[in-house]
Amino acid sequence: MAIWRNRKNIVISRGFIPEKSAFPLAQRTADSSSLALLGMTRMRSSGLRRSLCPALIFLLCSLAGGQTKNSCLDCHSALPDPLGVTQDQFSQDIHAQKGLTCASCHGGDPTSDDPDKAMSRKAGWKGKIDRKQIPELCGSCHSDPGFMRQYNPSLRTDQLSQYKTSVHGKRLAAGDTKVAVCTDCHSVHDLRAPSDPRSTVNPVNVATTCAHCHADAAYMSGYKIPTNQFAEYSKSVHHDALVVRGDLSAPTCTTCHGNHGAAPPGVDKVQNVCSNCHVFQAQMYEKSSHKKAFDAASLPGCVVCHGNHGISHPTDAKLGTGPDAVCMRCHAPGDACDRARAGLLSDLTRLDGAIQSADQVLAVAASSGMEVSEARLGQDQARDWLTKARVTIHSFRKELVDQDIQAGLKIAAKNQQAGKQAMAERNYRRIGLAIALIAIGLVLLGLRLYIKQIES
Amino acid sequence: MGFLHNLRDWLNDRIEWDDLIAPLREKTVPKHRLSYWYFLGGITLFLFIIQVLTGILLLLYYRPGENSAFESVQYIMTQVKFGWLIRSVHSWSANLMIFTAFAHMFSVLFLKAYRKPRELTWVSGVILLLLVMGFGFSGYLLPWNTLAFFATKVGTEITGQVPVIGRPMLIFLRGGEEVTGATLTRFFGFHVAVLPGIATMLIALHLLLVQRQGISVPPNVELAWKANPSAQRETKFFPNFLLRELMAWYVALGVLGALAAIFPWNLGTKADPFSPAPAGIKPEWYFLFMFQTLKLIPPKVWLIDGEVLGVVGFGLVALLWLLLPFFESSDPSRTKRWITGVGVFALAYIAGMSVYGHLAK
Numbered sequence: 001m002a003i004w005r006n007r008k009n010i011v012i013s014r015g016f017i018p019e020k021s022a023f024p025l026a027q028r029t030a031d032s033s034s035l036a037l038l039g040m041t042r043m044r045s046s047g048l049r050r051s052l053c054p055a056l057i058f059l060l061c062s063l064a065g066g067q068t069k070n071s072c073l074d075c076h077s078a079l080p081d082p083l084g085v086t087q088d089q090f091s092q093d094i095h096a097q098k099g100l101t102c103a104s105c106h107g108g109d110p111t112s113d114d115p116d117k118a119m120s121r122k123a124g125w126k127g128k129i130d131r132k133q134i135p136e137l138c139g140s141c142h143s144d145p146g147f148m149r150q151y152n153p154s155l156r157t158d159q160l161s162q163y164k165t166s167v168h169g170k171r172l173a174a175g176d177t178k179v180a181v182c183t184d185c186h187s188v189h190d191l192r193a194p195s196d197p198r199s200t201v202n203p204v205n206v207a208t209t210c211a212h213c214h215a216d217a218a219y220m221s222g223y224k225i226p227t228n229q230f231a232e233y234s235k236s237v238h239h240d241a242l243v244v245r246g247d248l249s250a251p252t253c254t255t256c257h258g259n260h261g262a263a264p265p266g267v268d269k270v271q272n273v274c275s276n277c278h279v280f281q282a283q284m285y286e287k288s289s290h291k292k293a294f295d296a297a298s299l300p301g302c303v304v305c306h307g308n309h310g311i312s313h314p315t316d317a318k319l320g321t322g323p324d325a326v327c328m329r330c331h332a333p334g335d336a337c338d339r340a341r342a343g344l345l346s347d348l349t350r351l352d353g354a355i356q357s358a359d360q361v362l363a364v365a366a367s368s369g370m371e372v373s374e375a376r377l378g379q380d381q382a383r384d385w386l387t388k389a390r391v392t393i394h395s396f397r398k399e400l401v402d403q404d405i406q407a408g409l410k411i412a413a414k415n416q417q418a419g420k421q422a423m424a425e426r427n428y429r430r431i432g433l434a435i436a437l438i439a440i441g442l443v444l445l446g447l448r449l450y451i452k453q454i455e456s
Numbered sequence: 457m458g459f460l461h462n463l464r465d466w467l468n469d470r471i472e473w474d475d476l477i478a479p480l481r482e483k484t485v486p487k488h489r490l491s492y493w494y495f496l497g498g499i500t501l502f503l504f505i506i507q508v509l510t511g512i513l514l515l516l517y518y519r520p521g522e523n524s525a526f527e528s529v530q531y532i533m534t535q536v537k538f539g540w541l542i543r544s545v546h547s548w549s550a551n552l553m554i555f556t557a558f559a560h561m562f563s564v565l566f567l568k569a570y571r572k573p574r575e576l577t578w579v580s581g582v583i584l585l586l587l588v589m590g591f592g593f594s595g596y597l598l599p600w601n602t603l604a605f606f607a608t609k610v611g612t613e614i615t616g617q618v619p620v621i622g623r624p625m626l627i628f629l630r631g632g633e634e635v636t637g638a639t640l641t642r643f644f645g646f647h648v649a650v651l652p653g654i655a656t657m658l659i660a661l662h663l664l665l666v667q668r669q670g671i672s673v674p675p676n677v678e679l680a681w682k683a684n685p686s687a688q689r690e691t692k693f694f695p696n697f698l699l700r701e702l703m704a705w706y707v708a709l710g711v712l713g714a715l716a717a718i719f720p721w722n723l724g725t726k727a728d729p730f731s732p733a734p735a736g737i738k739p740e741w742y743f744l745f746m747f748q749t750l751k752l753i754p755p756k757v758w759l760i761d762g763e764v765l766g767v768v769g770f771g772l773v774a775l776l777w778l779l780l781p782f783f784e785s786s787d788p789s790r791t792k793r794w795i796t797g798v799g800v801f802a803l804a805y806i807a808g809m810s811v812y813g814h815l816a817k
Contacts, residue, residue, distance in 0.1 A: 440709060
């Protein structure tokens with residue numbers, strides 16, 4: 001059995017050697033070249049000369065030794081939950097794939113077939129990890145940039161320190177073990193990389209993972225926070241974009257609330273969170289009269305009109321007076337703001353109508369076989385201006401919105417004109433065809449008469 | 457009329473015009489209840505002439521190239537005066553020409569006009585039909601739109617299935633491993649230079665053979681005329697038949713104009729080699745029966761690859777089709793009925809598979 005211990009008493013071997021620190025940093029069953037590399041990294045800290053000899057012995061032994069036995073799974077693959085971990089399940093785990101074994105977290109001697117020896121305290125066996133210890137255990141590797149670099153140089157190593165600042169982390173430190181720890185979100189024994197669609201922390205699955213606790217009214221009863229977030233989010237435009245349309249840039253819980261540093265955003269932070277994606281809307285809002293009014297009334301910015309978890313697809317009806325209207329929740333009918341609202345809505349409706357009208361003419365022209373692809377492409381520009389106008393609405397300044405509306409109207413009118421010209425051209429062609437067919441008919445008649453004449 | 461007489465005299469003095477056209481004056485065309493089938497070859501020729509003329513006009517503006525082909529056709533369709541008409545007539549005429557060429561071939565088959573001594577006329581005609589399909593395949597890519605791009609990709613891939621020479625043929629056709637701008641310029645060359653050159657020579661040969669051998673009479677009419685020589689009817693080629701042919705050409709012109717004006721040929725969207733192929737993509741209708749057959753053949757037939765089997769099978773059928781006259785008897789009373797049966801089966805198969813391919817998802 002290859003064994004090598006460095007100055008820090010960190011075990012890097014194909015087997016397991018107990019150590020004095022609370023958690024072994026790493027045990028690997030990787031190929032010998034990786035081990036040599038890892039050994040060299042550690043050797044720099046412990047002194048090259050002193051480490052060279054054991055490293056060589058280790059390398060030779062590991063080359064001769066082949067795959068080391070992991071006796072843990074012999075029993076645990078046959079045990080029922082919560083002690084059961086199958087070989088198939090564990091082989092999916094990213095840690096297992098990177099060479100870590102059960103002993104890396106749980107300690108013990110996986111090379112021994114004797115359960116008493118394998119799970120002896122003498123061999124460093126820790127048994128089931130206490131929930132309170134889990135963040136520290138994970139952090140023992142994940143907070144070590146030097147160590148993590150060899151697996152994934154781009155992976156952050158501030159998860160533990162972030163976690164400690166979160167509500168989850170603070171409550172755990174205060175002794176509340178119901179709060180989420182690493183394994184609750186990331187799973188355990190079958191932990192996959194977040195990029196894996198089957199991972200519990202893949203963007204598509206994050207909301208479901210959070211909902212395990214946050215949608216469980218009984219579990220959350222002591223915390224006095226709502227448990228309808230997931231139900232609301234599932235109906236939202238963000239959920240639709242992420243899960244239905246597969247747009248991985250669409251937000252899920254952690255996009256707004258953070259992940260390891262999870263903390264409910266304060267009222268004044270909401271627009272900061274939204275503005276991460278909705279940059280222009282935020283810029284417009286910052287300069288608007290509503291910003292000052294909302295701040296003065298301690299209203300939380302964006303969510304006042306748009307809601308939070310259940311954000312629906314925004315329509316121009318928000319500016320109206322119907323059931324989806326939001327302005328009239330605060331403003332009185334007939335006041336200056338109501339008149340401004342009506343003006344803005346009228347602008348948007350006018351441009352939307354102009355675009356639809358041009359679309360219709362162009363569609364008829366295209367279905368008549370007329371080549372109007374350029375004008376139809378131009379319609380996208382008009383639609384862009386409409387989108388921009390809808391963004392500019394957040395400034396609540398009619399003169400700014402008007403600029404976008406006028407630009408869009410100009411393009412829509414040009415495209416509509418192109419459509420009308422195409423239709424006129426179609427009619428011109430048909431008249432030309434009729435004249436040509438009459439001429440052909442006359443020639444045919446003349447030919448027929450001439451043939452009759454020469455054959456009679 | 458005085459001017460025409462003077463011109464005729466002027467030509468007679470120099471090139472003996474009357475002697476030159478004397479064979480045409482003497483030439484006759486048999487007249488019977490099936491005579492109207494004789495017009496199909498002439499209509500195909502007329503459509504070919506239309507192709508040449510409109511093709512030359514399109515060449516004034518068309519620019520082959522990945523970044524210019526689509527744009528230039530779009531320019532022709534929208535900016536060039538009557539460009540839409542020329543391009544639509546070119547596209548419709550191409551399709552009508554392939555249709556009339558097929559119809560002409562089957563009419564010749566069913567009227568047994570390929571019998572001795574007209575075997576070479578048949579052979580040149582079948583090769584011309586293949587060339588016409590080659591015109592269709594190469595011309596289809598030239599606007600460089602999405603459908604054309606993927607149809608060419610699939611079409612050249614099928615060519616690549618030919619044993620031994622398939623792969624080199626694929627590379628030759630594409631100008632590399634993939635369908636790129638190199639394929640476009642290559643197809644352009646085939647379409648406007650190579651194929652027209654060969655086709656023109658073959659058409660000249662085909663017409664020469666028709667003139668040399670005269671017009672065939674169907675066996676049953678031939679037998680009836682032999683039994684009753686007084687029933688034999690014929691019409692003068694010039695001007696009687698030619699004027700009737702001219703009427704057929706005018707009708708074809710009217711149909712072409714109507715199709716072009718009412719259903720201008722669609723341009724589609726510009727080809728994007730990085731986008732996925734549109735769902736349910738199909739080749740042009742004249743390749744549909746072959747495409748559908750290849751789709752129906754299982755991936756493996758015994759140990760042979762299904763697609764290879766299909767491609768080789770079509771090659772063998774085309775060869776046998778080409779040699780069909782050599783299995784026929786020249787005696788009108790002993791014509792082979794099985795050949796007519798094969799013709800009926802082929803027509804039903806092509807029509808059935810084309811409809812099936814059109815309706816299939």
